[in-house]
Amino acid sequence: MRLADVGTRDAQRFATSIEELDRVLGGGLVIGSVVLLGGEPGIGKSTLVLQALAATRTADRRALLVTGEESAAQVRTRADRLGRACGHVEVLAETRLEAVVGALESDPPAVCAIDSVQTLWSEDIDGTPGSVTQVRAAAAELVRLAKRTGTALVVVGQVTKEGSLAGPRLLEHLVDCVLTFEGDATGSYRVLRATKNRFGSTNETGILEMTEQGLRSVDDPSALFLGDLAGRVGACAFPAIEGSRVLVVEIQALVSPSHAESPRRQAVGVDRARLAQIVAVLARHGGIRLGDHDIFVSVAGGARALDPAADLAIALAIAGAHKRTPVDPPAAVFGELDLTGAVRAVGHFERRAHAVSGAGIDVAIGPESNGAPSVPAQWGAVVNIAGALETAFPR
Ligand SMILES: Nc1ncnc2c1ncn2[C@@H]1O[C@H](COP(=O)(O)OP(=O)(O)O)[C@@H](O)[C@H]1O
Ligand SMILES: [Mg+2]
Structure with missing residues (x-):
């Protein structure tokens, strides 16, 4: 095929309306792409993905959260704190890879977040849940799925305090975009950076503040x-x-x-x-x-x-x-x-x-x-x- 004849639907994006997240993504979540969001426990990854899902969902655009780390009830508690829009996000508490893939395939949502990739596992793959082989196989399957269905996928990856990434580092080459969420979990400010981005610059920095109502973009970071x-x-x-x-x-x-x-x-x-x-x-x-x-x-x-x-x-x-x-x-x-x-x-x-x-x-x-x-x-x-x-x- 000549390049001139190739369609460019890949560039279609959903803005999340979380200004600092959109800035780092290069304008929003890209259809059929996979974003890996890495960060230490407690930094605010689950909060950010829930807010992003709530903000991208519309009457004819479904948003799904697959939760493996927390129960649906725990996610509901967070949703109540973050605001009404979160109530429209669908939730699936599931860790079996086949079940997650099945759900995403039978009725693909426009946007989906998986929290976290480390909790997914499959009986057909060697190794215990969270092991290198399991995590890598799950991520590869999700990337294929996103390409096939056009779902914009955000995959959360835990980073341990020791900095060893039993997840994100391992998956960098598979996904389209790698975001790292950093900051002092005891303070309220967070820095979001892209270390890889096929659809935008890696120079942008997002500055967010963790508040009672969730993460808020900071207007005047200086x-x-x-x-x-x-x-x-x-x-x-x-x-x-x-x-x-x-x-x-x-x-x-x-x-x-x-x-x-x-x-x-x-x-x-x-x-x-x-x-x-x-x-x-x-x-x-x-x-x-x-x-x-x-x-x-x-x-x-x-x-x-x-x-x-x-x-x-x-x-x-x-x-x-x-x-x-x-x-x-x-x-x-x-x-x-x-x-x-x-x-x-x-x-x-x-x-x-x-x-x-x-x-x-x-x-x-x-x-x-x-x-x-x-x-x-x-x-x-x-x-x-x-x-x-x-x-x-x-x-
Ligand atoms: N009631 C609350 N008020 C303000 N901030 C809260 C509240 N509950 C939790 N948080 C913040 O949310 C953080 C946990 O965010 P979470 O999204 O669960 O992180 P992660 O998924 O990265 O582990 C806590 O460290 C805290 O800063
Ligand atoms: Mg979490």
């Missing part, structure tokens, strides 16, 4: 990740590109004398290898030698700053922590640091600058080679790490 920087030592704002939006995040550093033979270098939300390089550049080109200090760098609130544009913000956070001096007035910082100590231009310059200004920060420090941004009011153009240190910590 406010979540960015604290008040005034007078704080070892903290810098950084405008991180997250798909179609810019999140202004807070990079924090702590530096303390080390008693260990090899001092600690801890990175949370930033790249470890880049951290090592930044510390070396600070020593060689910035005159800040920390060979006998432990260094901890982290991005507040579980956000990430993995792109090289974060280098300069990481460097200034570390330098400020070491000098015990806040950047004053508080500044957003961006720029890539190369091995010669030069500060290189970054992509998305104007977008970053606008996000900084939108977050209420009046000062930005960044690469001279990017030119001057239209906002914020005060622009500190720098060409190298020594100049950046002068600008951020004038004597």
Whole structure:
């Protein structure tokens, strides 16, 4: 068949109207596709799928929840808490693969969620329920089924605290889209990311808040990740590109004398290898030698700053922590640091600058080679790490 003659019904989607979920999916659930939703217990997977089913269901579009982890009565309790729309979602409490496939085949729903794939098992397959062979066979069967019936399928996969995925990792190559749901289960904010997506970008991040009435999309995520920087030592704002939006995040550093033979270098939300390089550049080109200090760098609130544009913000956070001096007035910082100590231009310059200004920060420090941004009011153009240190910590 010529490609020009191939139909494109595959691109049809059901928007879930949960804004942050749709953003990460690339617009909604795609007909006949399979989404794997992974996350630790208690993070909110069952809540998210029930809300998504309730939101996609209409008078002529059925939504089915297959529950293996919880009884129908337990799901009902959650549905009552989440709101009236959930009452229209159909529920099937079943763990036998053949029975689930039979139900989905005889009367295919438009959307279906399986919670969780680990609970499905078949007598015809070796291994105990939840074992690698069982989970893989069940997932493969579900993928074939979705393609055949056109049902948009969401499959929940449990991830254990130890990070070993007796599920999701194993299934990544089978499904169309892999979503990971992260965050501190004891806090209320959750981050949703796509690590694979055949129908959208993998750069998008969804930010949700767990409330009494379920998960709610967060409108202004920068406010979540960015604290008040005034007078704080070892903290810098950084405008991180997250798909179609810019999140202004807070990079924090702590530096303390080390008693260990090899001092600690801890990175949370930033790249470890880049951290090592930044510390070396600070020593060689910035005159800040920390060979006998432990260094901890982290991005507040579980956000990430993995792109090289974060280098300069990481460097200034570390330098400020070491000098015990806040950047004053508080500044957003961006720029890539190369091995010669030069500060290189970054992509998305104007977008970053606008996000900084939108977050209420009046000062930005960044690469001279990017030119001057239209906002914020005060622009500190720098060409190298020594100049950046002068600008951020004038004597
Ligand atoms: N009454 C409630 N009010 C607010 N949040 C609740 C309530 N009950 C449960 N939760 C939240 O829901 C979470 C469990 O969500 P759930 O969807 O069952 O997670 P998972 O399926 O990933 O294990 C709990 O950790 C808690 O944060
Ligand atoms: Mg659950």
